[in-house]
Amino acid sequence: QKEVEQDPGPLSVPEGAIVSLNCTYSNSAFQYFMWYRQYSRKGPELLMYTYSSGNKEDGRFTAQVDKSSKYISLFIRDSQPSDSATYLCAMRSTGRRALTFGSGTRLQVQP
Amino acid sequence: DAGVIQSPRHEVTEMGQEVTLRCKPISGHDYLFWYRQTMMRGLELLIYFNNNVPIDDSGMPEDRFSAKMPNASFSTLKIQPSEPRDSAVYFCASSLGRGLSYEQYFGPGTRLTVT
Numbered sequence: 001q002k003e004v005e006q007d008p009g010p011l012s013v014p015e016g017a018i019v020s021l022n023c024t025y026s027n028s029a030f031q032y033f034m035w036y037r038q039y040s041r042k043g044p045e046l047l048m049y050t051y052s053s054g055n056k057e058d059g060r061f062t063a064q065v066d067k068s069s070k071y072i073s074l075f076i077r078d079s080q081p082s083d084s085a086t087y088l089c090a091m092r093s094t095g096r097r098a099l100t101f102g103s104g105t106r107l108q109v110q111p
Numbered sequence: 112d113a114g115v116i117q118s119p120r121h122e123v124t125e126m127g128q129e130v131t132l133r134c135k136p137i138s139g140h141d142y143l144f145w146y147r148q149t150m151m152r153g154l155e156l157l158i159y160f161n162n163n164v165p166i167d168d169s170g171m172p173e174d175r176f177s178a179k180m181p182n183a184s185f186s187t188l189k190i191q192p193s194e195p196r197d198s199a200v201y202f203c204a205s206s207l208g209r210g211l212s213y214e215q216y217f218g219p220g221t222r223l224t225v226t
Contacts, residue, residue, distance in 0.1 A: 032213075043115075043202055043217030044154070088154065097142055097206070097213060098167055103153035 003027050006089055006102030014110050019076040023089035023102045026070065030091040030100075033065050035074045038086045038104065047087075048074065079109045115218035117203050123224045129191040132221045135184055136205030144204040144215060145178055145188050154202070160186065161208065193225045 006023045013019055021035075032051055036044035048063040050056045050072075056063045062075040072091075076083055089102040116135040124130055136143050144159040158168040163180045171178070175194070180186040190197055200222050204215040 041220075043204075043219050045217065046214045049214070096167075097161070097208075098144070098156045098159055099215065100156075101154040 001026065002103075003100050004089060004091060004102045007105055008103055010106040010108055012108045012110060013079055015079060015081060017079050017109070019079050019083070019107060019109075021074040021076075021087050021089075021105050021107070023072050024070055025072070025091060025100075027091075027093065027100075028067075028070070029093035031094050032092050033063070033072050034090040034099070035061075035063055036088040036090055036101075038088060040085075044088055076107075079107075081109045081111045083107060084109050115203055115205055115216055117201075117218040117221050119221060120219065121222045121224075123226065124193055125226055126194055127192045128225075129189065130193045130197075130223060130225075132188040132201050132203075132223070134186045134188070134203030134218060136186070136203070137216055138184065139207070140205035140216075141183070141208045142206045142213070142215075143180060143186050144206075145186070146202040146204065146217075147199045148202060148220070149199045157188070157201075190223075193223075195225045198223055198225050 004025045035048040037047045038044040050063045050065050053065045053067045060077045064073045086104040086106045088104040090099040092099050118133045145157040148154045157170045158178045160180045178188045200220045202220045204217045206215045
């Protein structure tokens, strides 16, 4: 079993929809949680970062971490065609700089 | 800043040949990471360096893979001999050793095809 599980999709939604992306993990030592966005044939870029449990909001994006359930989510409000990309969750434990990534969810927002 | 620079962007080689991938991290960053991305296995860490010293190479698949960082502005990942199963996109990333998130900045990747 992988340390981080993520539904690969693809997920297709109409423009303006609310999108929910999720990851589960098994390593209770993970303390830092991130969401990266990767456009086709590009490198991943950091979208959201959260430490430990709780919510974090940045514009149309909200990241949630539930450590008790070992579950993290990314919500995208008012989705746009420009949000079409692969979204990767990533996490790491304290003292370790290496990230463990989910396999990525491919999102397509239809105009 | 130009960001993380990788070369070549594409590499096609025959099985058994030596392949060298190159990376220039963002100036001032003291961590450098090499990742490999495939459809089957996703994005996997191969090795990372801190201040040019390898810290964790547990992700390097086998002895055919080696990585070096001779100075703060250059790193190489070498595969010798290459095999078709090495076909993947190889990413280099760098980060600062301080700050809240230790955000990793990724390069554009090298797409390697071994025939």
